[in-house]
Amino acid sequence: xxxxxxxxxxxxxxxxxxxxxxxxxxxxxxxxxxxxxxxxxxxxxxxxxxxxxxxxxxxxxxxxxxxxxxxxxxxxxxxxxxxxxxxxxxxxxxxxxxxxxxxxxxxxxxxxxxxxxxxxxxxxxxxxxxxxxxxxxxxxxxxxxxxxxxxxxxxxxxxxxxxxxxxxxxxxxxxxxxxxxxxxxxxxxxxxxxxxxxxxxxxxxxxxxxxxxxxxxxxxxxxxxxxxxxxxxxxxxxxxxxxxxxxxxxxxxxxxxxxxxxxxxxxxxxxxxxxxxxxxxxxxxxxxxxxxxxxxxxxxxxxxxxxxxxxxxxxxxxxxxxxxxxxxxxxxxxxxxxxxxxxxxxxxxxxxxxxxxxxxxxxxxxxxxxxxxxxxxxxxxxxxxxxxxxxxxxxxxxxx
Amino acid sequence: xxxxxxxxxxxxxxxxxxxxxxxxxxxxxxxxxxxxxxxxxxxxxxxxxxxxxxxxxxxxxxxxxxxxxxxxxxxxxxxxxxxxxxxxxxxxxxxxxxxxxxxxxxxxxxxxxxxxxxxxxxxxxxxxxxxxxxxxxxxxxxxxxxxxxxxxxxxxxxxxxxxxxxxxxxxx
Numbered sequence: 001x002x003x004x005x006x007x008x009x010x011x012x013x014x015x016x017x018x019x020x021x022x023x024x025x026x027x028x029x030x031x032x033x034x035x036x037x038x039x040x041x042x043x044x045x046x047x048x049x050x051x052x053x054x055x056x057x058x059x060x061x062x063x064x065x066x067x068x069x070x071x072x073x074x075x076x077x078x079x080x081x082x083x084x085x086x087x088x089x090x091x092x093x094x095x096x097x098x099x100x101x102x103x104x105x106x107x108x109x110x111x112x113x114x115x116x117x118x119x120x121x122x123x124x125x126x127x128x129x130x131x132x133x134x135x136x137x138x139x140x141x142x143x144x145x146x147x148x149x150x151x152x153x154x155x156x157x158x159x160x161x162x163x164x165x166x167x168x169x170x171x172x173x174x175x176x177x178x179x180x181x182x183x184x185x186x187x188x189x190x191x192x193x194x195x196x197x198x199x200x201x202x203x204x205x206x207x208x209x210x211x212x213x214x215x216x217x218x219x220x221x222x223x224x225x226x227x228x229x230x231x232x233x234x235x236x237x238x239x240x241x242x243x244x245x246x247x248x249x250x251x252x253x254x255x256x257x258x259x260x261x262x263x264x265x266x267x268x269x270x271x272x273x274x275x276x277x278x279x280x281x282x283x284x285x286x287x288x289x290x291x292x293x294x295x296x297x298x299x300x301x302x303x304x305x306x307x308x309x310x311x312x313x314x315x316x317x318x319x320x321x322x323x324x325x326x327x328x329x330x331x332x333x334x335x336x337x338x339x340x341x342x343x344x345x346x347x348x349x350x351x352x353x354x355x356x357x358x359x360x361x362x363x364x365x366x367x368x369x370x371x372x373x374x375x376x377x378x379x380x381x382x383x384x385x386x387x388x389x390x391x392x393x394x395x396x397x398x399x400x
Numbered sequence: 401x402x403x404x405x406x407x408x409x410x411x412x413x414x415x416x417x418x419x420x421x422x423x424x425x426x427x428x429x430x431x432x433x434x435x436x437x438x439x440x441x442x443x444x445x446x447x448x449x450x451x452x453x454x455x456x457x458x459x460x461x462x463x464x465x466x467x468x469x470x471x472x473x474x475x476x477x478x479x480x481x482x483x484x485x486x487x488x489x490x491x492x493x494x495x496x497x498x499x500x501x502x503x504x505x506x507x508x509x510x511x512x513x514x515x516x517x518x519x520x521x522x523x524x525x526x527x528x529x530x531x532x533x534x535x536x537x538x539x540x541x542x543x544x545x546x547x548x549x550x551x552x553x554x555x556x557x558x559x560x561x562x563x564x565x566x567x568x569x570x571x572x
Contacts, residue, residue, distance in 0.1 A: 020420055020428070057433060118428075121505035129505035136504050142444065143471040146564050147530050148507035153500040153515045157528075161496035164545045209500040209515075210540045260471065262517045262526030267496050 002101035006235035006246035007398065009039025009228035010360040015192045015221035015348035017117060024059050024115040025071040027224045032072045032111060035226035040242035046228070047105035048078040052092030052112035054085060054351040054386075057134035059115060068113065078105075085138055086299060088112065089225070089355020090384020090394030094252055096229045106234045112353035113224035131220055139388050140259060152209040152217055152302065154261075154389050159211070159304035161267035166319035169307045171211050173322040175202035177303035178215045178345055180331055185342025187371040190357070192221050192348030202303075216303040221348030225357035247363045251286070251397030253279025261389035270305075272393040273312035273385065281314065284397035286379070290315045290329075290336050294377040295365045297358035299385035300343040310338075313383055313395065332372055340365070340372040355384035359396065366400045443474045446485060452561035455553040457488040459523050468523035490551040491571060492520035497531070497543030512538045518549055518568060531568045542570060 011034030013019075013027050022030075028051075036042060049072075051065040061067065065081035082092040089112045096110035121130035132150040139145040139154070163169070179199055185191035197215065205214035230238055235246040255275035258264055264271060277289070286292050298313070300306035310321040315336065324330045330338040341347055341361035344354060362380035364370040382396040420426050441448055450456045460469045460483035462476035469476075469483060476483055497516030507513065514533060517526040531549055533542065548571040559565040 020426055060431060060433060120430075121508070123505060124508055129503065129508050133504040133506070140471075142441065143563050144528055146562060147515070147528070148503050148510070148513060149515055149528065150500070150502065150504050152502065153498055154528075156498045157496045157515075157517060160498055160543070161545070164496065207499070207501045209498045209502065260525065260528070262495065262519070262528060267517065 003103055004232040005097050005100045005229055005249045006232065007227050007249065007363050008230045008235050008238045008242065008244065008246055009035045009041065010363050011035035011038055011226045012190045012357050012360055013224035014190045015223035015350050015357070017192065017219070017221065019115065019222045022115070024064065024113050025068050027115065027222070028068040028111055028113040029072050031113065031224040031226045032109060035109065035228050038242070039228045039238055039244070041107070041228065041238060043073045045107055046074065046077070046109045047107050048099055049074050049080075049109040049111060050092050050096040050099065051079060051081045052088040052110070052352040052356055053081060054083050054088045054114060055116070055134055055138070057137065058119065058131070058351075060118065068111070083352070084386055084392045086301060086349070086351055086386025087355060087384045087392035087394050088352040088386065089357065089359070090382065090396065091254065091392070092356060093227065093359055093396060094254055094394055096227070097249055097252060100229050100231050103231075106231045107238075108229045109226060110229060110356060111224070111226040112356035114350040114352040115222045116220045116351065117222055128220065144388070152212050155302050155305050156209045156212050157261060157389060158267050158270060158308060159302070162308055163211070165268045168319070169304055169322040171203060172199060173307060173325055174211070174216055174303040175199040176325045177300065177306050178202045180325065181300055181339050181343040181345035182215070183346075184332065184340050184372060185346025188342050188347065190223070191342045191346050193219060193346055194342065212302050212304065218301050218344035218349045221350040223348065223350035223353050223357065225353045225360055227356055227360060227363070245367055245400060247366045248399050249396060250399045251280035251282075251284025252394070253277060253281075253283065254394040255279070256387070256393070257391045259388050259391055269318060270308055270312045270385070270390045270393070272391060273309060273383070273395070274314075276393040276395040277313040277383070280395040280397050284399070286397065289313065289381065293336055293379050293381050295340060295362060295374050296336060296338045296381040296383065297341060297361055298338050298343065298383045299354075300339055300345050301349060301385075303345065305390070306338065306343070309383060313381065337372075337374060340370060340374070351386075355382065355394070358382055358384070359398070362398050366398060444472065447472050448561040451553070451565045452559045455556070457490055457520070457551055457566070458485050459488050459520060460484060461486050469525050470520050470523040470527055471525070486522070488520050488522060492518045492523070492549055494543060494545060494547040494549060495519050495526045496545060499538050499540055499543065514538060514543060516543060529568055531570065533570060537570065
């Protein structure tokens with residue numbers, strides 16, 4: 001039996017287009033410092049660390065974790081880096097959980113950091129094309145990368161397959177997700193793109209990869225987030241000192257689909273998400289996620305992907321995901337609010353930090369500290385996805 | 401303030417960058433990460449040599465369950481049995497496709513491009529590749545599931561034994 005694991009400290013370094021006055025290791029330091037303050041601990045209390053840092057090209061550094069490890073004062077303690085695309089955060093939490101649940105460590109720092117916008121394309125004198133080039137090396141370099149695909153063109157294909165099978169989601173439904181998530185980010189000091197926009201604004205923005213438009217896509221960010229995980233005995237002691245309620249990790253599921261989307265049975269479903277969510281619901285004994293969950297943070301790199309995730313995370317049957325946004329069920333005040341933080345679309349996507357950041361938002365909800373507080377929230381879902389055509393997936397249930 | 405970026409957004413951003421560059425506590429320098437390769441493609445050599453020398457596409461089929469792999473692979477990941485090479489007709493159909501209006505650097509001036517999962521006749525796995533079309537044909541309507549496509553090879557002198565040696569066109 002795994003030992004019980006609690007989250008006892010959280011922090012986030014604001015997600016912004018750039019943090020030109022910060023190195024990634026200083027961002028990691030500031031975030032660690034804030035997490036330690038949140039848990040009322042010192043770095044000496046940490047037994048081991050797990051780092052979520054996705055892309056070596058972003059940091060312009062291979063093994064950036066050992067530089068962070070030194071900088072934050074973890075010398076002579078174990079440290080492990082996780083890098084699984086957009087799901088880096090989710091997998092980092094899973095790894096940190098395992099360190100505590102196994103009894104190897106009592107207190108673990110789980111830190112995600114990413115500084116992506118130092119990439120720069122000399123031909124256009126802009127940053128994003130070079131940034132997505134850095135990402136494109138994550139695609140199969142034999143068969144996929146040389147053809148010039150990029151995340152929006154990759155993640156849109158399941159949505160296109162879904163549209164052809166079920167006739168939805170419509171561009172309007174996807175636009176509603178954009179309006180919701182940009183709107184939810186208003187009031188969140190860590191969010192990069194808080195915006196009050198209309199469905200028309202989204203529909204009028206230019207196509208990036210049809211049917212995704214500019215406002216259907218998240219933006220790349222620089223930022224960091226951290227969580228401190230502890231065993232039951234330690235958690236009780238730490239929380240007594242800090243005054244925070246411990247938040248328990250009660251379910252974890254993970255699964256990776258084929259790297260080649262073309263090898264999957266159904267392209268219209270993100271099968272790894274189905275697998276991971278079922279696993280975490282089983283562990284947390286959740287039968288009806290839509291009814292039992294109070295809040296969820298889904299990986300909404302693209303609006304259409306959020307709608308497919310409603311289905312794949314078991315909120316509703318396949319082909320009906322769009323009704324949850326059209327009928328306001330996933331809006332603030334709805335039956336299951338999704339991405340009250342703003343999600344990736346509202347907050348930005350600091351890849352290695354994103355999953356951990358979204359998990360801290362669930363913790364805030366369960367502690368009662370959110371800028372859009374769901375009253376009496378008891379159970380929350382984190383959904384962390386990444387890799388070629390959503391190959392990686394981790395789902396985590398957190399409870400008060 | 402918290403609104404859709406207005407027209408002057410870029411100007412404001414440029415002004416900010418200007419300001420940054422005057423800041424004595426701010427410095428950035430040009431850098432790059434480049435590694436050159438002579439990359440051996442091992443058991444996939446036949447696939448790339450056939451493309452380069454004979455303008456032929458080969459997939460593989462599991463000798464036990466018959467599953468067709470394209471891109472090819474030597475072992476079936478279900479049966480753990482060896483696959484054998486099989487020549488393809490060069491025709492197939494779209495499983496799902498998109499028209500992209502943005503690209504990674506080195507592709508930014510080539511948009512729009514069409515990207516699709518294409519299942520070749522006789523194969524069970526789809527490949528992600530590009531479909532080259534007349535400018536007027538770059539429409540999402542032309543990327544419907546089931547749309548027939550066929551392979552087109554670059555002229556022999558331009559072929560390097562790479563995945564970019566061929567592309568697809570609509571099989572009208």
